[in-house]
Amino acid sequence: MSLMTFEEMKKRYGDGEDSLELTIEKWIRIKQFSQQAFLISHFQEILRAAVVPIFLCTEYVNQCTLCPIYSVCKQGQSDEWVAVMRVIQAYAIAGDLLPREAFNGHLEQFLEKITTCREDAISKSH
Numbered sequence: 001m002s003l004m005t006f007e008e009m010k011k012r013y014g015d016g017e018d019s020l021e022l023t024i025e026k027w028i029r030i031k032q033f034s035q036q037a038f039l040i041s042h043f044q045e046i047l048r049a050a051v052v053p054i055f056l057c058t059e060y061v062n063q064c065t066l067c068p069i070y071s072v073c074k075q076g077q078s079d080e081w082v083a084v085m086r087v088i089q090a091y092a093i094a095g096d097l098l099p100r101e102a103f104n105g106h107l108e109q110f111l112e113k114i115t116t117c118r119e120d121a122i123s124k125s126h
Contacts, residue, residue, distance in 0.1 A: 003033050003049035010055075019055040020068055020121065024114055026052060031107045040095035047092040050085065068121035072113045084110040 004026040012022060030049050037043055060067040064075055072080045087106040091098060 002029070003045060004029050004052060005049075006052045009052060013055040019059055020118055023054045023056055023069065024111075024118060026054065027107070027111045027114055031104075031111055034103065034107060037091075038096050040092065043088070043091040043095055047088050050088050069114055069117045072110070072117060080110060080113055 004022075009022055009026065013019060026049065030046055033042075033049070034046055037046060056067050056069060060070075064070055064073075067073065072078055074081070076082075076085075084106050087103055091103050
């Protein structure tokens with residue numbers, strides 16, 4: 001599976017797809033891609049995909065605290081966001097010289113937290 005580009009996300013969002021579901025898919029694809037990553041260039045691709053803007057930011061501009069993933073984002077200032085980005089950046093520099101467990105663990109945790117945000121948003125809407 002390929003990584004999600006901004007163009008793909010923009011088109012799918014424009015076609016009416018849900019911004020939260022697109023965000024989750026973006027991170028699922030990052031995790032899946034990372035399973036086959038072994039070159040520094042692969043980790044650099046992951047870093048580029050991780051910083052692809054999400055349309056939740058457009059929907060909740062100036063209302064970030066209402067965003068369903070605010071607890072794991074906090075405008076890029078949350079502990080979870082900072083941790084996952086630091087790990088991705090470290091691997092984009094060092095590649096496979098670092099043990100894979102930390103990388104995979106951080107991605108898995110981050111994806112779980114975003115998925116939990118979706119579940120919380122669904123339960124609040126009912």
